[in-house]
Amino acid sequence: MTRSQNLTLQPAQGFTLLEVLLVVAVIGMLSSLSYSSYLNFQNPARDTARAVHASLYQLRATAAANTQARRMVLNSGGQLELQRSLSCSEADQSKWFTYDTVPLPNPSVRRPVTLTRQGGAITPNVIVCYSPRGLAAIAGTLNISDTKTRYAVQAALSGGVKTSAQ
Template identity: 45%
Template sequence: MSSSRAQGGFTLIELLVVLAIVGVLFALGTYSYLSTRNPPRDAARTVHAALITLRSQAMSNTQARRLILVNDKELILQSSVRCSESDQSKWTPIGTVGLDAGNRPLVLTASKPSPANPTVQSNALLVVCFTSRGMAEPQGAMTAARFLNLTDGRRTYVVEAALNGAVRTGAK
């Protein structure tokens, strides 16, 4: 009769190899996830989606819809009978949409609304108003398009709203 007994379990070397493989896979997965975060792109997509939604709401409800961007944190959405409404109290708030810039500061530059336009705050970075026909009403000095540049120092994205109501977003 042999006195060998069955050995169960893993050796220390096997455990270390498995832990090393799991660690490398975890590091690759974390790097891949973090590289998908792109705050300027995400903010540009949020502004783009808000503009498209406001345009479709303006056409379906036959009321003017306006987007105001005051800072890098939120968009203010409002409705009124017409875009040319100068009395701020006649603009009904629809809601706000937050812009997630992540942990990097997001720098916004835009075609500024005219300071002579009394319908918006003087510190607004971007104002786009859609008429009941889906057209972007000229706000202040808007002649061709309203644009917004979003950058975090590494990447820049542009959102444009043309007078015909078209909205375009792309990398710069």
């Protein structure tokens, strides 16, 4: 056998430039669609309302377990503080000890969340105050809104918590 007989033409293996560009374009379109769907799926007001709702349940349980009055206060910076004292009727603000803040979800740049208290002028802005027995001595509503949605988290005098979309 001669050397020229061993050489056979094999088809070229791999992808053409056109095939690679087509696949990259399809992947780009799919990823842009999925990212925009993900951004629309996010709802910062709903996530904040859920965090506040869960914190109110925890606050009530903590008040009953420790036989201390516990309250949630909306401070001037828009954060929710958890405070404790001996009684909800304690008027001296220096006897209220702030022991924690409500961990809220990360704020969205596209849809910032605002918290407002609904109701009369109570200084400081007390959302709810649970007595050592777990009942609310002061009940209120916290409105949570962003550019698209609005939620209300209500605390009843019986100690129950209700979250509703508005």
